[in-house]
Amino acid sequence: xxxxxxxxRYLVKRTGEKVFLECVQDMDHENMFWYRQDPGLxxxxxxxxxxxxxxxxxxxxxxYSVSREKKERFSLILESASTNQTSMYLCxxxxxxxxxxxxxxxxxxxxxx
Amino acid sequence: TQxxxxxxxxxxxxxxxxLTVYCNSSSVFSSLQWYRQEPGEGxxxxxxxxxxxxxxxxxxxxxxxxxxxxxxxLHITAAQPGDTGLYLCAxxxxxxxxxxxxxxxxxxxxx
Numbered sequence: 001x002x003x004x005x006x007x008x009r010y011l012v013k014r015t016g017e018k019v020f021l022e023c024v025q026d027m028d029h030e031n032m033f034w035y036r037q038d039p040g041l042x043x044x045x046x047x048x049x050x051x052x053x054x055x056x057x058x059x060x061x062x063x064y065s066v067s068r069e070k071k072e073r074f075s076l077i078l079e080s081a082s083t084n085q086t087s088m089y090l091c092x093x094x095x096x097x098x099x100x101x102x103x104x105x106x107x108x109x110x111x112x113x
Numbered sequence: 114t115q116x117x118x119x120x121x122x123x124x125x126x127x128x129x130x131x132l133t134v135y136c137n138s139s140s141v142f143s144s145l146q147w148y149r150q151e152p153g154e155g156x157x158x159x160x161x162x163x164x165x166x167x168x169x170x171x172x173x174x175x176x177x178x179x180x181x182x183x184x185x186x187l188h189i190t191a192a193q194p195g196d197t198g199l200y201l202c203a204x205x206x207x208x209x210x211x212x213x214x215x216x217x218x219x220x221x222x223x224x
Contacts, residue, residue, distance in 0.1 A: 004155070035214075040122075042201065042216035043156075090155050099163065101146050102203075102212070104155030 003027075006091050006105035013112050019078040021108050023091030029103075030096055032074035034058075034066065037088040037107070049074055050096075081112045116140060117204055117215035125221040129191050134218040136202035137184045143206040145178055145185045150199040150217075192222045 007022035025032065031050050035043040035058075045058030047066040055066050063085060067075045074093075078085055088109050092102040117138045126132055136145070144163040148156035160169050162178035162185065169176045173196075175188040189196055199219050205212035 009153075033211075040216055042117075043203075043214040045211070045213075048211065092155070099144070099161045101148070101158035101161055102156075104157070106153070106155050 004091055004093055004103050004105040006089075006108050008108050009106065011108060011110045013078075013081050013110065015082060015112055017078075017081050017112075019081050019110065019112075021076040021078075021089055021091075021110070023074045023076070023105055024072050025074075025093040025103070026072065027093060027095070027103065028071065029093035030071075031094045032068065033092045033094075033102065034064075034074065034076045035090045035092065036060070037090055043090065046076065078110075081110075083112050086110060086112045116213045117202055119200075119202060119215040119218050121218060122216070123219050123221075125223065126192055128193055128222055128224050130222075131188070131190050132192055132220070133186055133188045134200055134220070135184070135186050136204075136215055138204060139183065140204070141182050142204035143182070144204070145182070146203045146205075146212065147176055147185070147187055148201040148203065150201060151197075156199075156201055189220075192220075194222045194224050196220060197222050 004025045033048040034046040049055045049068045065077045090107045091105040120135050146161045147159045150156040160176045165180045165182045167178045173190045199217045201217045202215045203212040
């Protein structure tokens with residue numbers, strides 16, 4: 001069964017901490033994405049990557065960075081966590097063919113206190 | 114401002130009823146997808162439609178892509194409690210397979 005695995009389901013961090021969210025996929029997909037999901041706002045794209053070491057800003061990249069050193073792993077970094085980054089974070093991957101859509105991980109619910 | 118507007122935002126119905134949810138945009142999309150998300154999980158792809166006017170059926174679910182490729186609808190016949198979840202539409206093109214998501218319709222089907 002193909003999978004996107006996010007390292008943590010729940011995280012609680014303090015304001016100002018550096019936070020790493022990890023995502024691994026086993027489908028050999030080129031494209032990987034990080035979204036955040038907030039009630040009433042839907043999924044908003046933070047960053048995406050279409051190849052190893054390549055990254056592109058999404059719609060809300062401020063306060064975040066990403067790393068893709070290996071094809072299967074895409075990490076989201078909160079440089080200095082703030083309370084307005086409390087959210088559900090979803091990682092996804094895709095083959096690049098629209099018909100197959102995205103495969104999402106189960107999400108990481110991050111609370112910044 | 115959302116690129117894709119979904120309506121209604123919330124829907125609570127009895128088992129056996131029919132329902133339709135809508136996804137509208139002023140933009141044209143090359144393709145449109147529907148996902149269902151259950152609490153505590155990531156969205157799961159239900160269908161992708163790529164041709165204007167296309168209709169796809171998945172058991173009791175019927176998906177339609179508008180002729181102008183700006184809107185879509187999802188119709189569920191004889192809803193069941195297992196249909197409960199958040200339904201998300203996503204429109205996109207072929208550039209890096211990047212899709213824009215609507216804010217979703219939260220469906221609750223009561224037994």
